[in-house]
Structure formats: C-alpha cells, structure tokens
Amino acid sequence: QQAGALRFDESARQIAANARFIAGGVNSNFRLGMQPGPLVFERGEGAYLIDADGNRIIDYYCGMGATVLGHTPATVIEAVKRQAEKGILFAGQMPIEAEAAQLICERIPSAERLRFGSSGSEVAQAAMRLARAATGKHTIVKFEGHYHGWFDNILWSTAPGLNAAGPDEAPTPVIGSKGQDPAAGEGLSIIGWNDLAALEARLAKGDVAAVLMEPAMCNQGAIAPAPGYLEGALAACRKHGAILIFDEVITGFRLGRGGAQERFGVTPDLTLMAKAIANGFPVAAIAGRADLLDLFADGVLHGGTFNAQPVSMAALVATQKALTPEHYERSSVHGQRLQDGIRTILKEAGIKAQVAGFPLMFHVAFGLDAPARNYRDVARADKAAYSRFAHELLKRGVRVLERGAWFVSSEHDAAVVDATLAAVRDAARAVA
Ligand code: PMP
Numbered sequence: 001q002q003a004g005a006l007r008f009d010e011s012a013r014q015i016a017a018n019a020r021f022i023a024g025g026v027n028s029n030f031r032l033g034m035q036p037g038p039l040v041f042e043r044g045e046g047a048y049l050i051d052a053d054g055n056r057i058i059d060y061y062c063g064m065g066a067t068v069l070g071h072t073p074a075t076v077i078e079a080v081k082r083q084a085e086k087g088i089l090f091a092g093q094m095p096i097e098a099e100a101a102q103l104i105c106e107r108i109p110s111a112e113r114l115r116f117g118s119s120g121s122e123v124a125q126a127a128m129r130l131a132r133a134a135t136g137k138h139t140i141v142k143f144e145g146h147y148h149g150w151f152d153n154i155l156w157s158t159a160p161g162l163n164a165a166g167p168d169e170a171p172t173p174v175i176g177s178k179g180q181d182p183a184a185g186e187g188l189s190i191i192g193w194n195d196l197a198a199l200e201a202r203l204a205k206g207d208v209a210a211v212l213m214e215p216a217m218c219n220q221g222a223i224a225p226a227p228g229y230l231e232g233a234l235a236a237c238r239k240h241g242a243i244l245i246f247d248e249v250i251t252g253f254r255l256g257r258g259g260a261q262e263r264f265g266v267t268p269d270l271t272l273m274a275k276a277i278a279n280g281f282p283v284a285a286i287a288g289r290a291d292l293l294d295l296f297a298d299g300v301l302h303g304g305t306f307n308a309q310p311v312s313m314a315a316l317v318a319t320q321k322a323l324t325p326e327h328y329e330r331s332s333v334h335g336q337r338l339q340d341g342i343r344t345i346l347k348e349a350g351i352k353a354q355v356a357g358f359p360l361m362f363h364v365a366f367g368l369d370a371p372a373r374n375y376r377d378v379a380r381a382d383k384a385a386y387s388r389f390a391h392e393l394l395k396r397g398v399r400v401l402e403r404g405a406w407f408v409s410s411e412h413d414a415a416v417v418d419a420t421l422a423a424v425r426d427a428a429r430a431v432a
Pocket of ligand 1: 219248
C-alpha cells in the first residue's frame with residue numbers, strides 16, 4: 001500500500017450512524033476533534049489496533065496511557081476470564097482485592113494504605129475531601145494545565161481548550177465547560193507549576209488544605225519537575241500544615257513501577273492512581289499515609305458500587321505481576337530510541353520542535369525554541385502544525401494524540417519502533 005494512503009471511510013460512516021444513539025458518536029469529549037474524525041476499532045493486537053476499515057495501526061494512545069502492556073497481554077486476559085467465571089460483583093470483600101492492595105502498597109512509596117475506585121476523576125474527589133477533613137482547611141492549590149478529572153470543582157485552567165489567562169504569577173482561573181457551576185471553583189487557588197516561590201507564597205496565607213499536582217506534568221507536555229521543586233513543595237506543605245497530593249494517574253506505573261515519586265525520590269502524603277494500574281480495566285486508587293486513609297473508616301465518606309470490582313482486581317494483580325523491573329528496562333530502551341529517533345528526524349527535516357519526557361511517555365511540541373517548563377510554555381507550541389503532522393502519521397498507519405503526547409507499551413518493540421520511525425520520516429517530509 002502506498003505511503004500516506006490509508007482511508008477511514010468506514011469509521012466515518014459508522015460514527016455518523018452511531019450519533020443517532022451516542023451523543024456526538026463518542027462516549028468521551030476527549031475522543032472528539034481529531035483529524036480526520038473519531039475512529040472505530042474492531043480489535044487490538046499488541047502495539048496495533050485494527051480499525052473498521054481494516055487498517056492495522058501502530059497505536060501510541062495506548063488507551064490514553066493505560067495499556068502499558070499493550071492491547072492483548074495474555075496473562076491479564078486469562079486472569080480476567082478466570083475471575084469472571086467466579087462471579088461479577090459481590091458488594092462484599094474478596095481475597096483478590098487484598099492481594100491487589102498489598103501489591104500496590106509494596107510498590108508505591110507513599111502507599112501505607114489505600115482505597116480503590118473506578119476512575120481518576122473520582123479518586124481526585126476523594127483526596128480533596130480527605131485533605132479538608134484532615135486539616136480543617138478549605139483551599140486546594142491546583143496548577144495551570146494540570147488535569148484531575150472533569151468535575152465542576154476541579155475542571156479549571158485545564159484541558160480541553162485551556163487558554164492561560166492573567167499574568168504568569170497570578171493566573172485567572174479559566175472555567176472548563178459550558179454548564180459548569182462557577183461557584184464550584186471557589187475552593188481552588190490556581191498558580192503556575194514548577195515555581196517554588198509562587199507555591200511557598202500561596203501556602204504562607206495559611207488556608208491551604210492540599211496541594212494537588214501531577215508530579216511530572218504529562219497532560220500538557222511531558223515535563224519533569226525542576227531540581228528541588230518536589231522536595232521544596234513537600235517541605236513547604238509540612239511547614240504550613242497542608243497535604244501534598246501527587247496525581248500519578250499518568251505517571252504511575254509509567255515513569256517506573258513506583259511512579260514519579262520513586263523516580264524523583266519524593267514521597268507525598270497522598271497518591272492518586274488509575275490508567276496503567278490495571279492495563280485498561282477501570283481501576284483507580286487513592287493511597288497514602290495510614291492516618292489519612294483511616295479517616296475513611298472514621299466519618300469521611302467514600303463510596304462506589306464498582307469499587308474493587310473483582311474482574312478489575314484480577315486484571316490489576318495480573319498487570320502488576322507483569323510489571324517487572326525487566327519490563328521497564330526493555331520497554332525503556334525502545335521508548336528512548338523512538339524518542340531520540342523522532343528528535344533527529346524532525347531536526348533533519350528542518351522542523352523546529354522540542355521532544356521531551358520519559359521513555360514510556362514523551363511529548364512532541366512543534367515551534368518551540370526551548371524545552372517547556374510549564375503550561376504557558378507548552379501553550380506557545382504550534383498546535384495546528386502538529387495536528388497536520390499527526391494526521392499525516394495516521395495516514396501512514398501510526399496513531400498519535402494531537403496534543404503531542406506519545407504513550408509506549410512493552411509491545412512497542414524494535415520492529416514497531418523501526419516502522420514508526422519510517423512513518424515519522426515520511427510524514428515529516430510531507431509537512432516540512
Ligand atoms: N488525573 C490525571 C493526571 C489524568 O491524566 C486523568 C485522565 N486523563 C485523570 C486524573 C482523570 O482520570 P479518569 O479519566 O480516569 O477520570
């Protein structure tokens with residue numbers, strides 16, 4: 001088949017037909033808006049997705065970061081089948097959830113205890129509630145461009161459609177959706193990330209219950225914390241009696257088995273996990289200091305019909321068992337070679353770009369002269385040009401997020417990376 005010749009007509013036809021029953025033809029707004037339109041997939045196979053037109057596509061969405069073992073890991077699928085045969089939902093406790101909890105507590109430095117939930121959005125709510133109960137204070141510090149779910153009280157100055165507003169040192173909160181309750185943002189204070197002086201100054205006001213951050217900023221860009229930033233944030237939280245919450249929904253099990261906290265050596269009070277924790281099954285967790293988590297058994301309400309759903313717990317246990325040190329070593333080699341290869345190809349094609357991040361999650365921003373340090377830097381990238389590049393890649397059988405993020409799984413091996421780099425070379429020529 002000719003380079004750049006893939007067609008997506010059947011996907012387009014089905015999306016249009018599905019819109020009769022599914023609002024907008026998709027079940028998450030984050031699946032709208034990409035070129036040439038939302039796709040319909042028949043199945044996954046390792047690093048590949050097969051779509052309704054029969055195209056075999058190398059996938060760097062990886063379930064928005066969830067499928068760290070690829071689309072069809074045999075051990076996870078076997079475990080899920082076995083558990084499903086024993087029953088679907090008990091509204092009670094079962095041995096598999098204890099095994100799951102112990103595995104996570106052994107692997108995540110901050111996790112003395114945990115509670116499971118079903119989505120990252122939800123456990124972010126639980127964390128804010130816990131922090132307010134523990135401190136008796138009200139304000140949650142949130143950072144521009146960081147995303148912690150779609151609920152009214154946190155969907156501020158974040159994707160989708162964020163335009164930074166106000167001066168760098170005092171951002172104006174930007175509401176995230178039509179219909180969102182403007183009053184629900186009253187408990188937030190929004191500042192720029194990676195700026196320790198700004199955080200210290202905000203904490204000094206004394207009203208902060210919690211500082212909630214992505215410890216490496218991966219919703220916009222893939223940005224490591226500045227040296228000393230996480231340590232400084234923790235010290236400042238201690239000094240002012242605030243809870244430090246790391247949202248590791250993306251970074252967890254991707255920057256390493258112990259997440260960003262292990263990679264950067266800073267242990268927060270509370271940690272949020274989801275996505276890769278169970279390789280795409282709907283599991284989230286809030287974990288952290290035992291004295292904080294124990295508040296859930298002492299008057300702080302946390303519920304959920306699907307919490308610790310047995311089939312998802314089986315997926316979690318099988319996923320965690322597959323996430324060996326060897327998995328990270330091997331996939332990191334391929335992910336790093338991919339990232340370095342893209343950087344070189346874009347440079348040779350004369351495309352100004354920044355390629356930055358981590359072996360299993362990195363970001364490509366067109367039009368930037370220097371590496372991004374925070375959201376405002378990322379916002380200066382040439383999104384329209386990158387979107388054209390992403391579309392050219394898709395026509396060559398490589399699917400990447402238009403916001404610039406690339407997620408790598410253990411199925412993205414040497415051959416997949418070679419095929420990807422060939423497509424990148426070709427797509428770069430097409431847009432240069
Ligand atoms: N936190 C972060 C850092 C995320 O990236 C996301 C999802 N992209 C969420 C929270 C929300 O998770 P969920 O989509 O599972 O509700």
